[in-house]
Amino acid sequence: MNVRLACLRVLQQIVQQGQNLDNALDGILPQLDQVRDQALLQHLCYGVIRWYPQLDFLLGQLLHKPLKKKDADLRLLLLLGLYQLRFSRIPAHAAVGETVAVTQSLNKAWARGMVNAVLRNYQRQQAELDIKLEQDAPARTAHPAWLLTHLQQAWPDQWEAIVEANNTQAPMSLRVNRRLGTRDDYIKRLAAAGLEARAAAHGDSGVILAEPCPVDRLPGFAEGQIAVQDVAAQLAAPLLDPQPGDRILDACAAPGGKTAHLLEQQPAVQELVALDIDSRRLERIAQNLSRLNLQATRLVGDAARPDDWWDGQLFDRILLDAPCSATGVIRRHPDIKLHRRQRDIPALCATQHAMLLALWNLLKPGGTLLYATCSILPEENRQQVEHFLAAVDNARHVALPTGWGHAQSAGQQILPGEDDMDGFYYARLVKTS
Ligand SMILES: C[S@@+](CC[C@H](N)C(=O)[O-])C[C@H]1O[C@@H](n2cnc3c(N)ncnc32)[C@H](O)[C@@H]1O
Structure with a gap:
């Protein structure tokens, strides 16, 4: 053709x-x-x-x-x-x-x-x-009017940089499996293969390629030494900080990028349950974990309706990488500009709130829930977490390490393009009793 x-x-x-x-x-x-x-x-x-x-x-x-x-x-x-x-x-x-x-x-x-x-x-x-x-x-900015207005209101000092980042091709970023070698060694292997790359500014596993390339040209890809993952997404596993013996729930897990990173970071977990509502996407977790030689319990289910899939055992840590507007990843998925509508946002917020409330009951006292989105809209992020904190009386918000993103009254926001990362939001919540 x-x-x-x-x-x-x-x-x-x-x-x-x-x-x-x-x-x-x-x-x-x-x-x-x-x-x-x-x-x-x-x-x-x-x-x-x-x-x-x-x-x-x-x-x-x-x-x-x-x-x-x-x-x-x-x-x-x-x-x-x-x-x-x-x-x-x-x-x-x-x-x-x-x-x-x-x-x-x-x-x-x-x-x-x-x-x-x-x-x-x-x-x-x-x-x-x-x-x-x-x-x-x-x-001029090549953004739908509703989204542009929204960004101007939410980020009056940053919206111009955001739209510029959204209109620029994102770099190809890799996560090095540090159990199998150091990041510096992997960058040397890339250089030997003729591929220029540098260490990411945040986290300890991210590598940014100077030019995107097919994965089969990357040394060690088939052997699971690396995965393709944006550097902002690589912050999730260290922030949840899994410990030996933990029972962990990855509540919206497919295609399994963060599931795999959690297991690479802490192979001695008791169990990691990877849940997703979409059975076909869950299949992609199986493929990704198999290449990386990792294991998780995979379940099809609705995170907002645990009665349908939960076995009654509490979790030490929960990652909720919630479905969202994806307004932080427009540079990778520019079709979001066409497909996302203003009216989608209240429905997404309602789903996120229902998931937070439902999953909170599955967390042990003292346990941690990490709420994440690839959105840059405050109602899905800071306001969502504030809404949740007002709705339950046994949750405490714990500030995240500084050095990246914008600290919010609840959680921390990375804007697209900042330090070569996608737009991402994280908030860490601890169950007090
Ligand atoms: C942002 S993606 C997750 C990306 C994944 N955590 C990763 O790092 O590879 C959101 C996922 O939520 C799933 N999802 C949407 N609604 C859900 C629900 N009600 N319950 C469970 N999963 C849901 C989608 O199928 C999608 O795979």
Whole structure:
């Protein structure tokens, strides 16, 4: 398949069918034979989705009348053309020519002239369009209006850095299994394999690659010496601090990144129960743990309804890595800009509150619950924890180590891009009686 046509198919699945970017891309990537074409497809799909709100605005200025519903494919094709002209290093004549040629594969040869004219007009009118863009904050920042307003209110001094980070490709980060070797040694092994990398600023296991690369090029990957994981996510296991003999619950565990790290950090736990509501995602925990040679008890169940799956034995420590808006990981999953709606937030908050209340009953007196999200919205984080502390009388909030993120009245917030980390929130709660 031609790369632009493949990209259009991925975009259709995301925009018209509501699929997530990774799944849509995984389905179509194997249809391209050349590694170079696969890399270009990935670049184009991520780029168009990352800049979608801005490209959409520009297209609105360029079209004299909206396209018909049955020509939604042409609209996406035009966005792809605009992306290449505005953000890629592809020579303009090739970008326009290749994009126009896709009309043929769509059996819409009649649209050749229109696609060509819109893209050429963009080139001619770019300076005026840029002035218009400056006056439209959601388009300029390529963020939906509701989210931009939310970020401006929640982070008045940081929102510009946040949107910039969200529009920048995230680095590929690794977690070194320190039971099998030191981080410094692994960085030397990477160098010997021709891969430049440096130690992460926080935690003791994170390595940041200068350039992303396929996992099978990473030394020791198949043997479980490393896992791919953002550095902010690597803070969870040390913060929960599992001890020998502990019974631990990882309540929203799939695909098991933090489960594995907890077990690497403390192999002498009595049991680690990895729970997830999604049985297919739970299967991915099995695959990940098997590569890393680790074991956990896997359960399918709803964290907010322990009566359906809990055996009645209390836990020493619980990790609640709750489902959330994922507004802290937009740089890795730019399709969140399209899929997340303002109305999702109250429903997510209600789920998180129900999970906190339900899981609290499963914790031993003196036990610790670590609440985590990859959100940067206060209502899912600080306000959520404050709401919980007001609802129960046997919970104490314990401050986290300083040195990273922004200390809140409850918990600590990392914003996207800070020290090369994803946006993440952690709060540590101890049961007093
Ligand atoms: C942020 S992801 C967890 C990532 C995981 N902790 C890791 O580090 O790899 C949230 C997970 O919560 C699961 N989930 C959503 N609602 C749930 C519920 N009611 N009970 C249990 N798991 C749930 C989702 O299926 C998803 O796998």
